[in-house]
Amino acid sequence: MQFIITAYDGSDPDALSRRMNVRPKHLENIAKVKEAGHVICAGGITDPEGLLKGSFLVMDFGTRAKLDEYMESEPYVTENVWQDIRIETCNVVVMGTIKK
Incomplete structure (x- = not known):
């Protein structure tokens, strides 16, 4: 099951610095999820x-429950x-890099 997640940061003055401080943890986590094929x-x-x-x-997760586990x-x-x-379900029909 495929999902599109659109997530907006807070609008407070510290939002960008909070993002940048957490970014290394996010990238480490997303690398693991990518390696697992999601x-x-x-x-x-x-x-x-x-x-x-x-x-x-x-x-791409087998169920919404599995996606929710990742999000937690x-x-x-x-x-x-x-x-x-x-979070919405979607149907990806084109994958990979499109070359010019």
Whole structure:
């Protein structure tokens, strides 16, 4: 089952510094989840100035419960970086890198 997660950081003055402080833990965790085959693609959402303000992840888990287990251990969740999280099922039909 595939999911798209759109997660926005808080809007408080410390939001970006909180993200950057937690980022190493997030990257370590997402690498493990990717190695297990759950990450289709992921990246940052930026504001018009190019500063990070959230994340998007397209993931594949057997069930919503398995995705929820991942989310409960995700550092951006546990460390209160993501404050507005939306999760929807999706159907990925194109995967990999598109070459020009």
